[in-house]
Amino acid sequence: MGAEGNAVILLRPDEIEFIPYLKESKIYLDKYESWDKFANLQPKLDAAMSDPQFHELAVEAFQGYMRAFEVKKLKHIFNLITMDVDAVARSFGLKERPDVDV
Template identity: 35%
Template sequence: YIHRVGRTARGASGCGRALLFLLPSELGFLKYLRAAKVSLNEYEFAEAKIANVQAQLEKLIEKNYFLNRSAKDAYRSYILAYASHALKHIFTPDALDLEAVSRGFGFAIPPRVNLLISATGGG
C-alpha cells in the first residue's frame, strides 16, 4: 500500500512499481488510491489462464521449516494489518475467509497463530 510502495521508489531513479491484489469486496480501496494521486493500471486475468500451483506451494511450505515460519509470520501480520485497517467498511475482518487467506500463504488449513500484540510492539 502507499507507504510500502514508496519504499520501491528508493534509489537513483526515484520511481518504483508495485502489484496489488484486491478481493472484489476491496475494490472500493481504489477510490482512495486515486484520491491520493496514485497512478493505477488495472488488470484482470482469466482464471483459466492462471497456473494452479497451490499443491506445490503447500508441499514446499510444509517441508521447509524456514519457509513455513516465514509464511506463518506473514499470515499473522496480514490478519493483524487487516484487523487494524482504518477503512473498516472496505477491509472487514469478520468477512475474511481465513481458510482462503491461509491457502494464499501456502497452508492447506489455517495455522494457529497468536494474534495478541504485546505492549513492547512485538508479537
C-alpha cells in the same frame, strides 16, 4: 519502502473498494479477469511450503496481514466478520489457519 517493483494483489469482490486507496498512493494497477495465469500457482506454492523456513515466513506474513485489520480506516473494506479466514490462510499457502491475536 519507497522502492519500485511489481506485485500481484488478489481482491475479493467485496474488497474492490480498496483500489481507490492504492491509486491515491500512486500505485498503478493492471486488471486481469482471467485466472489462467494463476492456474498452476497452487502446486508451486505447495512445493515452496515444504521448506520449513518458507512455511514460517508464510505464518508470519499471515499473522501480520491479519493484524493489519486493526487499522480502523479500512475496516469497512476488509471486514473480519465476513472474511473467510481459512481461505485467507490458504492464500498464504498454509494448510491450517495459524493462531493470531487480532
